[in-house]
Amino acid sequence: MMSADFFLKVVTIPYIVARITFEYYTYGTPYSKTNNEFKNSLYKNLLLAIEYHVCGNYKKQDMKLVCYQPIEDLFAKYKSSLLTAQLNNFGTKFDEHGYWIHQAETKDNVLVYLHGGGYLLNLFDCQLVFAGALHYALDDHTQTNTSIMVLDYSLTMFDKVYPTQLYEALVNYKNLVVGGYKSISYIGDSAGTHLALGVARSLAYPHEIISQFTNFPEFNFSADFFKLNEQEQLPQPKSLILISPWVQPCTPPLVPNRRGINTWGDLGAEDITLGNFFLGNNNIHLINNFFTFTNTNFDEHWAKVEPINNGNTMIIVGEREVLRDSVDDLYEIINKLGTIEYYVEEGGIHAGLVYVESLDYYGDSGSKKAIRGDFNNKYAFNLVADFLSRRK
Known part of the structure; x- marks a missing residue:
């Protein structure tokens, strides 16, 4: 049954529309x-305003009722789409x-795309469309030689708490390496970036994460999880792309x-x-180093993370983001060597790449636009594509 406060949000949507x-x-x-994404689109203004109106103070039962969709159903929905045909x-x-x-031939x-949603919400249409459209945003060489995967990690909607998602991501990472993929990069938005950073720290500091998992029998x-052989x-991951x-x-x-700044x-x-x-x-102090990343320091927690220190990490944040302060704080911590690429989108909001830019690639007309490589004036799409093309 829908909660009373969420029901009130739903019935007052017409006011937001007006x-x-x-x-x-x-x-x-x-x-x-x-x-700029909103200047000539009433649809985008309405959609994001409605999403903002109904978000916050989440109840698990509401999200199960209104939002949950198994990933198999989502893939089936887009199986015959022009966007996915190629x-x-x-x-x-x-x-x-x-x-x-x-899956590329090579x-x-x-x-690996790690979607956002606060670990509560499943992969949304806009996130799947983003991942598909990104393939076409890449230059020919990068497109030919880059596979794209999405991780359908467990959700707190079903009471799966830390470190479930980190464990699943690490197992997936090892499976990729064992399967022959030795050059693995992550792109995540929101909670997906939290997971990407957790994986990166685990691979750089294996003894630390092994010790932590002793608290989760x-x-x-096992202690030899990080060993491929003797x-x-x-x-470690090749690169990290952190969206909001x-x-x-x-x-x-x-x-x-x-x-x-006005973050409405x-x-x-x-x-x-x-x-x-x-x-x-969980005891938040026990898991701090893999949970509250702004409560870490470079020398103890990030100095061994290769993609952060060799110029292979990019952060994109919106100017109007509620969470921008914490993003700035993280940047100050991990950028000790001055190697992080950091971009602020003018007037941008949280995860605008997936929640706003990807909307232009829905349906047949949007699919055709993506397939012909039309990403003109797409701030984050172009930053991501350029970042990947420079790391062929």
Whole structure:
């Protein structure tokens, strides 16, 4: 049954529609006045305003009722789409949690997409469309030699708390390496960046994560997990692309943020409901180094993370993000060597790449636009494509 407060949000959507429509055609909305993606699209203004209106103070039963969709159903929905017709093995299962968006003929590179949603929410249409469209945004060489995978990790919606998702991601990573993929990169948005950073730290500091997993005997995590053989350890990720990082799940953000910018309409978490779901009954101090990344330091926790220190990490954040303060704080911690690429989208909101830019690649017309490589003026799509092309 739907909760009373969520029901109230739903029945008041018409008010939001009327308000945003009026603002759009008169003096502009908080979106259209600040970001190019919204200036000529009433649809985007309405959709994001509605999403903002219903988000926050989440209840698991509401999300199960309204949002949950098994990934197999989502893949089936897009199986006959023009967007996916040229994607090899689209929707094919690789292991327990990994599914191909596109499997290249070579095993040169694989890009693993870790979706956002505060660990509560499943993969959404816009996120799947983003992953498919990204294939076409790449230059020919990178496109030919890059596989794209999505990880369907377990959700707190079903009471799967830390470190379940980290364990699943690490197992998937090892399966890829054993399967011949030695050059693995991550792209994540929001909670997906949290997971990517956890994987990167685990591979750089294996003894630390092995020690931590001794507190979770329900996971079959042996001391030799990181060994491929007597001579070889699991390699570290090639690169990290972090879209709107969510790095301190149980720390309430300042609203407005330290810059005093109007964050109305941003989809970043304004409370710590999602973080508390993820934390569960864990001791937050025990898991700190893999949970609250703003409560770490470079020398002890990041100095051995290769993609962070060799110039293979990029952060993209929106100017109007609720969580921007924590992203800035993370950047200050991990950028000691000055190797991180850091981009701020003017007027941008949380994970605009997946929640806003990808909307232009829906349906037949959007699919055709992606297939012909039309990503003109797509801020984050072009940054990501350029970043990957420079790491062929």
